[in-house]
Amino acid sequence: xxxxxxxxxxxxxxxxxxxxxxxxxxxxxxxxxxxxxxxxxxxxxxxxxxxxxxxxxxxxxxxxxxxxxxxxxxxxxxxxxxxxxxxxxxxxxxxxxxxxxxxxxxx
Amino acid sequence: xxxxxxxxxxxxxxxxxxxxxxxxxxxxxxxxxxxxxxxxxxxxxxxxxxxxxxxxxxxxxxxxxxxxxxxxxxxxxxxxxxxxxxxxxxxxxxxxxxxxxxxxxxxxxxxxxxxxxxxxxx
Numbered sequence: 001x002x003x004x005x006x007x008x009x010x011x012x013x014x015x016x017x018x019x020x021x022x023x024x025x026x027x028x029x030x031x032x033x034x035x036x037x038x039x040x041x042x043x044x045x046x047x048x049x050x051x052x053x054x055x056x057x058x059x060x061x062x063x064x065x066x067x068x069x070x071x072x073x074x075x076x077x078x079x080x081x082x083x084x085x086x087x088x089x090x091x092x093x094x095x096x097x098x099x100x101x102x103x104x105x106x107x
Numbered sequence: 108x109x110x111x112x113x114x115x116x117x118x119x120x121x122x123x124x125x126x127x128x129x130x131x132x133x134x135x136x137x138x139x140x141x142x143x144x145x146x147x148x149x150x151x152x153x154x155x156x157x158x159x160x161x162x163x164x165x166x167x168x169x170x171x172x173x174x175x176x177x178x179x180x181x182x183x184x185x186x187x188x189x190x191x192x193x194x195x196x197x198x199x200x201x202x203x204x205x206x207x208x209x210x211x212x213x214x215x216x217x218x219x220x221x222x223x224x225x226x227x228x229x
Contacts, residue, residue: 044219050213
């Protein structure tokens with residue numbers, strides 16, 4: 001199975017900060033990388049698909065990029081509603097895998 | 108409006124069975140792959156499996172942790188997907204979500220249900 005390693009596992013930041021979360025795949029996944037946001041007690045929400053495409057309705061402060069097997073989710077200016085847990089997901093393989101999650105907390 | 112609604116969760120003893128349902132509306136159900144994802148209390152997301160759309164034969168794939176115990180099926184006439192869970196273990200305790208798999212050539216889960224909680228305990 002393809003392993004997805006997210007870093008950091010947790011992060012403290014302030015409103016207005018620029019934040020970066022990284023996900024590394026154990027092998028090439030050719031842009032088949034998605035990012036989700038999950039708030040407590042809620043289902044995950046799709047933010048970014050195909051590594052860098054913004055899902056409809058998602059604010060433009062969210063962006064994704066890739067470099068080889070490394071993928072990055074960037075939030076350009078944190079808003080209060082962005083404090084949540086973020087997951088990456090690869091869909092290159094028929095056996096789909098998620099990263100372990102990054103909890104973004106208020107500093 | 109696209110909606111997915113899970114049902115059928117509850118408390119079940121180890122070794123027993125349970126069937127979850129995912130009732131969809133707002134889209135042509137048979138055209139889409141449906142995935143099941145679970146989340147143990149306080150833990151991360153774990154993909155369980157999917158069923159392909161009608162055009163792809165409705166075949167299935169599963170995570171190793173559930174392969175041979177869980178079965179996904181679908182009834183396109185009712186817009187419902189099922190997750191049949193047999194030989195349940197305490198480690199299957201989780202919130203179970205069904206998701207619609209969208210694709211622009213790159214698969215992603217664009218709609219999720221609210222989840223149904225399964226607790227496996229004696």
